[in-house]
Amino acid sequence: MSAKKTSTVKTMIVDLYPRTKNMRVWKFGDNIDTDAIIPGRFLTINNPDELAKHAFEGTRDEFAKRVKDGDVIIGGKNFGCGSSREHAPLALLGGGVHVVLAKSFARIFFRNAINVGVLPVVCHDTDKIADGAKITLDLKKGYAEVDGKKLAIEPVLPFMQGIIDAGGLVEYARNLKEVPVCTKSRR
Amino acid sequence: MGATIVEKIFSRKCGSDIRAGEVVMTPIDGAMIHDITGPLAIQKFHEMGGEHVFDPKRVIMLFDHQIPADSLEAAKIHQYMRTFAAEQGIHNYDINEGVCHQVVLEKGRAAPGEIMVGADSHTCMYGAVGAFATGIGSTDMGFALKFGALYFKVPETIRVEVSGRFQKCVGAKDLILAIAADIGADGATYQAIEFTGKTIEKLDMAGRMTCCNMAIEMGAKAGIVPPDKVTWEYMKGRRKMKPFDLASDDDATFAEKRTYNVADLEPQVAVPHNVDQGVPVSKVAGTHIDQVFIGSCTNGRYEDLKEAAEVLGKKKFHAGTRVLIIPASRDEYLKALENGLVERFVKAGALVEAPCCGPCMGGSFGLLAPGEVCLSTSNRNFKGRQGSTEAFVYLCSAATAAASAMKGEITDPREV
Numbered sequence A: 001m002s003a004k005k006t007s008t009v010k011t012m013i014v015d016l017y018p019r020t021k022n023m024r025v026w027k028f029g030d031n032i033d034t035d036a037i038i039p040g041r042f043l044t045i046n047n048p049d050e051l052a053k054h055a056f057e058g059t060r061d062e063f064a065k066r067v068k069d070g071d072v073i074i075g076g077k078n079f080g081c082g083s084s085r086e087h088a089p090l091a092l093l094g095g096g097v098h099v100v101l102a103k104s105f106a107r108i109f110f111r112n113a114i115n116v117g118v119l120p121v122v123c124h125d126t127d128k129i130a131d132g133a134k135i136t137l138d139l140k141k142g143y144a145e146v147d148g149k150k151l152a153i154e155p156v157l158p159f160m161q162g163i164i165d166a167g168g169l170v171e172y173a174r175n176l177k178e179v180p181v182c183t184k185s186r187r
Numbered sequence B: 001m002g003a004t005i006v007e008k009i010f011s012r013k014c015g016s017d018i019r020a021g022e023v024v025m026t027p028i029d030g031a032m033i034h035d036i037t038g039p040l041a042i043q044k045f046h047e048m049g050g051e052h053v054f055d056p057k058r059v060i061m062l063f064d065h066q067i068p069a070d071s072l073e074a075a076k077i078h079q080y081m082r083t084f085a086a087e088q089g090i091h092n093y094d095i096n097e098g099v100c101h102q103v104v105l106e107k108g109r110a111a112p113g114e115i116m117v118g119a120d121s122h123t124c125m126y127g128a129v130g131a132f133a134t135g136i137g138s139t140d141m142g143f144a145l146k147f148g149a150l151y152f153k154v155p156e157t158i159r160v161e162v163s164g165r166f167q168k169c170v171g172a173k174d175l176i177l178a179i180a181a182d183i184g185a186d187g188a189t190y191q192a193i194e195f196t197g198k199t200i201e202k203l204d205m206a207g208r209m210t211c212c213n214m215a216i217e218m219g220a221k222a223g224i225v226p227p228d229k230v231t232w233e234y235m236k237g238r239r240k241m242k243p244f245d246l247a248s249d250d251d252a253t254f255a256e257k258r259t260y261n262v263a264d265l266e267p268q269v270a271v272p273h274n275v276d277q278g279v280p281v282s283k284v285a286g287t288h289i290d291q292v293f294i295g296s297c298t299n300g301r302y303e304d305l306k307e308a309a310e311v312l313g314k315k316k317f318h319a320g321t322r323v324l325i326i327p328a329s330r331d332e333y334l335k336a337l338e339n340g341l342v343e344r345f346v347k348a349g350a351l352v353e354a355p356c357c358g359p360c361m362g363g364s365f366g367l368l369a370p371g372e373v374c375l376s377t378s379n380r381n382f383k384g385r386q387g388s389t390e391a392f393v394y395l396c397s398a399a400t401a402a403a404s405a406m407k408g409e410i411t412d413p414r415e416v
């Protein structure tokens, strides 16, 4: 991929996820599973705002009450493991969370998050970020800043960029009649 | 250089050489939706401008999580999906057949070498017949329904080779709990797990399903057993197709190779609240239990029920323990019924319910109160999954569940 293309794509990510300044941190640990994010009994709900009222219910009740638009979730390893429920990133989105930073993500959650417009960002240093801290992301330069410290973040996987370019999978697919199958793209 | 079974499946499908790490828009052979993730998938399909699904014959629809409709919301969801099925000409198994993954395999809707997606994380179970199958979210499913294709990053493969003969009362569930404890909850993220070796070759289809079902509990994208005699025998009467060879080459590039010997394997129990917390049953024997659940797509097959019945014999379940037994499908239920298992369980004090997910994911009945302990043959023991976030779920095989249900505490099935 040429350098020029990469930089356009990154600019677009920044445009799509404008809420990246001074985000309030909700800190979580390793292996946060989708049952914790949104318990099974609420899965008949599909509306993000309604789902958000039950996010982390029973595991961290103050979250749903106090989360504000532009807050950020910080996780450890394997964030979003468990079920394929898209209700999980939707519940976060409904609460105003547009970015999740974690050491690693479970595969389905990672994909679902991008598809619904929550940006999953890999950062190996999330241990250095405290609950309640304020964090700023520079997606162009690839770092997160907290208390004057800069922590490296990984760029979004190239193969997700086409989807992000379009503004999510729904937008990507909306105007397509068919898709070119068996075409490879780069790793 | 050789290829892995997963690379071969993608290469066959696309007619060109495809390797792990490549991202390919790949045609799919089938797509499964159920009553939890289906409505959102249908909504996304419409938002994407979808009018007709890519091929109604390749879409599998059924309801299993909240059946018979256990709330007004569930009833409306079922109604919404029924209407969609009728409009699109999709065959809907509705509430009649059982748990999605079991039904897909039983009805021959997944076959060796196929690429399957399901809006459910345990879709990886179809790897038991040598399909590449993976769970996806609702937006991805909306896309798959519209185009009959989806982006895949072709995964690397971890090859797990299993040898040795199981002790009495030890089997596939104990093996997979031990493997999950070893690999860890995120040890196989973005990878496929291939199960091979003498022990797997001897394993029946029920056991293979249990193993592949739980690949996701290590973060894997898919679990797969190379098709062999057992597989082709299972496919007979389910799907008209000629057996063909499909296996990893020995010189293929694997992410990792792991070997296990089951000869000394004890019955395993995964303790709360993570699936990779597996320990030998002796470590937790004596733990008081309030409820036992034998069922789910992991271990709700006739073979599991039979295993439980054999441990039970003519005895009774413990009076202070609630025992819920839910066959995974109508076929499995019928087999249990015809062989007298249902009668035996009911006489021993159990509740035997019609096929469905039951308390497995806590969306329906059979929930746990704060402080209660459940021993479950399902696949997840996350906090709050079966009801209260202050409840405790332990995972085990049907044999261990039955033995424990008889004593009211976690019990080694080899000792009853």
Ligand code: SF4
Residues within 6 Å of the ligand: B064, B065, B099, B100, B101, B120, B122, B296, B297, B298, B356, B357, B360, B361, B378, B379
């Ligand atoms: S039985 Fe449990 S794991 Fe299987 S599909 Fe139903 S809820 Fe999911």
